[in-house]
Amino acid sequence: MKFIITVFLFIGSLIVNAQKVVNFQSELRRLSDISLLPQYLDGTVVKQVSSYDRTGGNDDGFSGKYSFIRKEKEGLVILDAQGSGVIERIWTPTPTNDTLDFYFDGSSKPGLSIRFNDLFSGKVAPFLKPLVDAYRVGGYYCYVPIPYAKSCKIIFRGEKIMFHQVQYREYNPSYKVETFNLAGVLAQKNLLRKVANLWSDENRTISNFKYPGIKTIAKEMELMPGESTTIARISSGGRITGIELDPPAIFNGLYKQADIKITWDDETAPAVYVPVADFFGYAFGQRAMESLLVGATKGKLYSYIPMPFEKSATIALEYRKLSEIQQEPLRLRTLVHYTAQKKTASEGRFYAKWAHDEPANGQSYVFLEGKGKGHYIGTILQAQGRDYNNFTEFFEGDDQTYIDGELRLHGTGSEDYFNGGWYAQPGGWTERAGAALSGCTDYSIPLSRTGGYRFFLSDKMPFSKEIKHTIEHGPVNNRPVTYSSVAMYYANKAIAVSEAPSNTFTKVSVPDTLTFYTNFLKHITYNGGIDFKDGHAIVKDKDNNSITINVNEVPDGRYALYLNKVDAGINKISVRIADVTKIYDWRTVDLQAGKKDTEIYLGDVDIKHNTVPVVPVNIMFRSDAAPELIFNRMVLRKK
Incomplete structure (x- = not known):
């Protein structure tokens, strides 16, 4: 015994x-x-x-x-x-x-x-x-x-x-x-x-991560529209420890024509096939993200996500041709850092799923869905509203993560998922700001857009059989919107293959209509006899009333300026507008008495960004009697 x-x-x-x-x-x-x-x-x-x-x-x-x-x-x-x-x-x-x-x-x-x-x-x-x-x-x-x-x-x-x-x-x-x-x-x-x-440490460099035995493949190239080139091909097992591209400025702009393509081992489909700007966290045509793992500084684009493989790795850049614009050659320098440490059985390969969708109200946007074994490690999201006369409520959906058939995580709002809060509230989710693992890549009410990123280190989400990672669109956040995202994960195989990036879905949308809400003081300031109550501006005095609109986010061009009237105590008011070109003459504006919630045309304005700071648009009001003019937003429509 x-x-x-x-x-x-x-x-x-x-x-x-x-x-x-x-x-x-x-x-x-x-x-x-x-x-x-x-x-x-x-x-x-x-x-x-x-x-x-x-x-x-x-x-x-x-x-x-x-x-x-x-x-x-x-x-x-x-x-x-x-x-x-x-x-x-x-x-x-x-x-x-x-x-x-x-x-x-x-x-x-x-x-x-x-x-x-x-x-x-x-x-x-x-x-x-x-x-x-x-x-x-x-x-x-x-x-x-x-x-x-x-x-x-x-x-x-x-x-x-x-x-x-x-x-x-x-x-x-x-x-x-x-x-x-x-x-x-x-x-x-x-x-x-x-x-x-x-x-x-804001000095993003491969040396921060102390990999032993790093080797580097360096290349300088000129890539013409319609061409592709391999920046690294490794024929024995190992792991990519860093990818760097420079200069960052060549990836700015409304047309995301360059793609990064990474293929592992004997796989026929690329593990990564994503527009360069999206993969490295650009937002709406501008450099925007500097996370611990991937992003773009003033000097370079970088990814330090470890990417192990068993037999071979190929990293390529493609430059899609677009006939509607004049494309310059891409002249850039690339560095690919790697070690000889092969992928082990206890590790997954790295994959990135690029997606683009316009979900109907009540239909969730899907970051990643598929079957396999792995773990989820990162999300980059851009959301562009398509209803420019309404508030940007589309970023109010809850994230929901189903793992192996069970709802494991249910969030409280889109900005909350990215460690933010108080969407569209002063002092909250209203500006580009980031940290090592999460942040806001852009926010603009006039342009009806926002974006965010989040990376999962200790909190990476494992799945044994399947994963469905989504964010709600509606019923509360019910404005029409276009989403695009990059979902990053490790797995034993690709569980969802990206569509090849196409010219149709990689152009940054720039709305022709821009809306400035009276209760969001970042864009509108008031002087003289204008009160502010319950989200509305009220012109009360006969004279000495003016509004200044911050147009830093407005693209260059000529615009028609409208005021959305809620109510008014008189039939007519005089308006004088000043923009970057001149101060216009006073003109009489019909307030359409008896009509509520209607747009009133005030005049045309020119926006030019060749001045520093950008000259705002100023509107002055005067009348023969106290106008009691109540309005809730100003609107610019490109002509």
Whole structure:
């Protein structure tokens, strides 16, 4: 009997020793060592709890109705995860000074207590910047890992919690997870500093990632319209560690005619077939993204996503011909960095799915859908509205991720998915701004467009059989829109093949109609006797009234200027317009008494960007009596 017990004990010891250890240190390493990105995370499942409206409406946190699981005497339970796991990401646009208590492994006492605000402020270790950030394009996020061995319950000690997302990874018994211990975590200063230094280093270079044995293929070329060229062909196994192209300026503009094409091993279809501008994060014709993994600086385009292969790799550039424009040759320099380390069985190949669609109201836009084994690691999205007289509500859909037939993640809004918040609200998601893993690539109400990016390091999403990763379009965000995206993932094979980029879908759309809303003061300022109430401007005085429109985002040209009248107390008003060319004479404008919500033509204006700063459009009003003119937007239509 002693022998049998000894054998069982010995086998049990082997099982424990064979377990892969997961702790604060190992999770920090996944935030800095991007060479781990291709590795499968077998035996793990990513899930998310969030405050999304379970009815399908837009109450994703406003009322707080869906923002907690249950009430206990200590407060509101927002997470109750059973089994071993790691909290990998926490996001909110509405933190408070109330306390969050983290109860680990069934303990009756919290193992971590912190003010909700201080989870993101960067003032309380180990929750330090840039692993956390406060109010970047409206959102607060935390990527500091919080592991637990048996369970984790988070209680919010306040009356009301609003918008939030808590993303966590469950581990099966093949992993030994060590619970977050504040004293032990605080001892990991060097590891924290390593991640912080990498994320905050704006000098994007291959040397940041410490790959051993890097070789480089350098080329200089001139590519004519209709031509393609191979920039690297490697005939033995290895991994691409970096791709750099320069100069970035040649990829600016409305016509995205250059494509990058990457093919692995014996595959017949390219793993990457994407317009260069889209792959490197340009937005609407301009350089826009400088993430940790891929983007474009003033000096170069870069990708440092590791791309392992077994036998061969071919990287090519194609320059599509377009007869409607005069195309200059592409004169550029390329660098491809690689090592001889072959793809292992525990790694996936890199793929990028380029998509373009105009979904109907109520039909979700699909980033990636298909069958296979792999994990999802990145999204770049551009959204161009096609209804220019209405507000840009199209960026209000929830992301939804179905993995292996189960809804694992359900978000609270498009900007929230990109770690932002407060879409189209002053101080929120209203400008181009980015961080190491996420950000806004563009935002323009007049041009009815926006875009964002998000990369998944520690929080990469594994799938064993299939994945469907989408974002809602409607019913709330129901404006007509054109989406284009790049979905990046690793897999054992391509689970969704991109269509070849075509001239039809790679031209940047520039609307002929641009709308300026009176309640968005970034574009319109008021002087004199003009009041502002309930989203409307009110011209009240007989004289000394003027409006200035910021036209920095408006393309050059001649435009007809309209005011959308809500109501008016008189029939006529005098208007004088000034633009970059001159100050026009006063003219009398008929306000169409009795008609509400109608456009009133004010005159024509010229927009030219050959001045610094760009000269705004100014409109002055005067009348014989107080006009009580109420309006809600100004509109420019190109002539």
